[in-house]
Amino acid sequence: MIQGKTLVISGGTKGIGKACVYKFAQNGVNVAFTYNANKEIAQAICDDVQTQFGVKCKCYALNILEPETYKDLFTQIDVDFDRVDFFISNAMIYGRAVVGGYGKFMRLKPRGLNNIYTATVNAFVCGAQQAALRMEKIGGGSIVSLSSTGNLVYIENYAGHGTNKAAVEAMVRYAATELGSMGIRVNAVSGGPIDTDALKAFTNYEEVKQKTAELSALGRVGEPNDLANACYFLCTPDASWMTAHTMIVDGGTTFR
Numbered sequence: 001m002i003q004g005k006t007l008v009i010s011g012g013t014k015g016i017g018k019a020c021v022y023k024f025a026q027n028g029v030n031v032a033f034t035y036n037a038n039k040e041i042a043q044a045i046c047d048d049v050q051t052q053f054g055v056k057c058k059c060y061a062l063n064i065l066e067p068e069t070y071k072d073l074f075t076q077i078d079v080d081f082d083r084v085d086f087f088i089s090n091a092m093i094y095g096r097a098v099v100g101g102y103g104k105f106m107r108l109k110p111r112g113l114n115n116i117y118t119a120t121v122n123a124f125v126c127g128a129q130q131a132a133l134r135m136e137k138i139g140g141g142s143i144v145s146l147s148s149t150g151n152l153v154y155i156e157n158y159a160g161h162g163t164n165k166a167a168v169e170a171m172v173r174y175a176a177t178e179l180g181s182m183g184i185r186v187n188a189v190s191g192g193p194i195d196t197d198a199l200k201a202f203t204n205y206e207e208v209k210q211k212t213a214e215l216s217a218l219g220r221v222g223e224p225n226d227l228a229n230a231c232y233f234l235c236t237p238d239a240s241w242m243t244a245h246t247m248i249v250d251g252g253t254t255f256r
């Protein structure tokens with residue numbers, strides 16, 4: 001159905017991004033993904049994906065704190081791939097870059113908050129702009145931003161991320177409204193807590209994991225594939241009239 005098309009995704013080395021790389025590749029989609037710190041892991045994923053699924057897979061360095069470099073990234077991708085059909089804005093910063101952004105309200109600081117805005121909203125805008133220029137040439141495509149239900153319900157220390165996820169969902173709706181005439185659909189996938197390194201970086205990881213399983217109607221925390229499957233669906237023709245939408249994939253946790 002979408003065999004032979006090309007996905008560009010940021011942050012494909014682990015977690016949800018890696019699950020997307022495998023999901024799309026399994027279905028015959030060529031993949032260009034980015035890494036930040038983990039070059040060797042990225043190359044090993046490329047080799048594995050090409051061997052297992054016979055698709056083209058290449059990895060590129062990208063720092064989403066410098067979102068304007070998306071322009072150079074896509075220029076490189078133009079050399080290696082003949083088309084861009086799908087773009088998923090997935091990568092997220094952690095560690096020192098989020099100091100002053102990850103924490104309680106009274107400890108928030110402009111620098112940390114600005115970094116999260118850059119990594120969440122600016123990176124989506126710059127990446128989606130470059131992707132849309134390529135999609136326009138081939139008559140359309142699908143763009144997806146990862147989001148989180150931490151913009152709907154309280155998650156301890158998550159004010160910086162949660163507010164920026166709300167912002168990126170609004171940006172998705174603006175982009176969808178203006179890119180629809182090019183045949184480009186733009187949506188967000190908003191996940192409840194998913195068991196990845198990003199969640200493990202939470203100071204209260206074990207507590208969040210246990211609480212999520214308790215809150216979920218399905219009795220478990222989310223897995224990367226739970227969100228990758230939703231991203232994939234939004235890129236297939238089965239989602240042909242879905243745009244400007246946020247798909248919530250949370251195991252029922254947000255309602256409780």
Ligand SMILES: NC(=O)c1ccc[n+]([C@@H]2O[C@H](COP(=O)([O-])OP(=O)(O)OC[C@H]3O[C@@H](n4cnc5c(N)ncnc54)[C@H](OP(=O)(O)O)[C@@H]3O)[C@@H](O)[C@H]2O)c1
Pocket residue numbers: 010011012013014015016017034035036037038039062063064065089090091092093094146147148149190191192193194195196197198199
């Ligand atoms: N985990 C959750 O509970 C959850 C829930 C809902 C939504 N989400 C969202 O889903 C997305 C992926 O989250 P995840 O949990 O899968 O994260 P993750 O496992 O921590 O992976 C983060 C990815 O981002 C890359 N990255 C880190 N810093 C970067 C930088 N400065 N520039 C470019 N890339 C960078 C990493 O690359 P390297 O390995 O090369 O450093 C890695 O590929 C995020 O947008 C997150 O907010 C997560």
